[in-house]
Amino acid sequence: MAINPLFPYPLYLVISEQDCYPQSWLHVAEEAILGGVDIIQLREKNETDTGFLEKAKKLKQITDRYGIPLIINDAVHIAIEIEAWGVHVGQNDRQPLEIREKYGQRLQIGWSLEDRAQLDSKQMAAVDHLGVSPIFPTKTKTDTITTWGINGLCEIRNLTEKPLIAIGGMNLDTSASAWLSGADSIAVVSAICRSKNPRERSAQLKELLT
Template identity: 35%
Template sequence: MIHFSTPGDRLYLVTDSHISRQAGHSLAFVVEEACRAGVRWVQLREKALSTQAFVELGLAIQAITRPYGARLLINDRIDVALAIGADGVHIGQDDMPYALARKLLGPDKIIGLSVNNLSEAEAACHLDVDYLGIATIYPTGTKTDTSSLLGPAGLQTICGRTNLATFAIGGIGAGNIREVMQTGVSGAAVVSAICGQVSPYEATRELIQKLEAGL
C-alpha cells in the first residue's frame, strides 16, 4: 500500500533526456532540482539507450534520488531495474505481463501499470499492482497516440472504480494540475512541466503548491 505523507509524494516526474537538453539541462540536473524541490517519485524513461548506457545512467540518477528518499522506477526495462536495485518498474499494456514482472522482481518492489481506459483499469483491479498510471488526460507532445483522450471526466470515472493508488499523466502542468487533483486521483505525473522548464526547481515548487491546493 502506497502512503502519501507529503505533497511531494503526489508529484511524479517522468524523465525525458531530449526535452531536458532542449531546455539547456542535463537529466541529472533536472532530477536533482526536482528532488530538492520535493518530488519523491522519479521514473527513468529512456527508449533509445543501450543496456549498458541505461544501467550507467540509472546508477547516476539513483545516486541523486536516494539521499532525498525519492523512489526510482525504471520504465519498461526490468533487467535494468534488477541490475541497479531500483525501487521498481513501470510497465505498459504491451510490456512484460504483470505476473511475470512480479515473479522476477519479487514482492517488495513497486510495480506501476499504465491504463488507457476504464476496461484496462478494471482488469488491473485483479492484480496486486502498486499503482495505476492513467493516460492520457490532455493533449501532449510527448505521446502521439492520444486517440482517446480521457479528460478530467474520464479520469474521475476511472478513479471512482479502483481502490489502487492512481497517477494521472498527459499534458499536465501548472495551469491544470488543480483541476486534475479535484478528480480524486492520488497524484499527477509530469514530463515537460519540469524537464522543459528554465528552472526545474521553481517549476516543481509551483506544481506542488498548486497540487496541494487542488486536494
C-alpha cells in the same frame, strides 16, 4: 484532497535526457527534488540497454541521496539490477503478473491504464498503482489509445481503489483539476524538464497539491 498513504508521492517527475535538453538532465532531476518532487521515473525510449543502465545508476545516486523513490520505465531487469523502488510498464511490455511471479515484492509495479477493460484484467492483482495516460494530449507520449480528460479520470476514480497517477499535459494550469478529480499523484514531464528553473517550477506545482 488528502495524501494517499498507499502512494504518498503527490508530485511525480518523468524524466529523460532528451526531454531536458539542452539542460543537464541530472541537474534538472536534483533541482526538481529540491523544489519538491516526491518520486522520479526514468523513461529512456531510444537508449541502448547499456546506456539506460548507466543513466539509471547515475540517477539512483541522486535519488538515494535525497531518499526519493526511483521508478524505471519498461526495463524490469535494469530496475532489479539497480535495486529501484519500482517499475512502470505498459500494455506492450512485460505484464504485471509475470513480474510479480518472478521478483515477488522487490518492485512496486505501475501499469499504464489505456482502456477501461484493463480494470477487469487478472493483471490488476499484481498492480500497485495505475498510470492514467494521457489526461490531455501531449507530445511526449503519442502511442496511446484513450485521451481520458478530467471526466474520464473521475470515472476511473469511481471504479478502482488503486492509486492513480495522472499523466499527459500536466502543468500549472491543469494539475489542480486532476488532483481534485481523484488523482493520487500528478506526473509531470515538460512542465519541469523544459523549465528554465526546474526547482522553482517544481515548488509551484507542489504548492497546488498540498
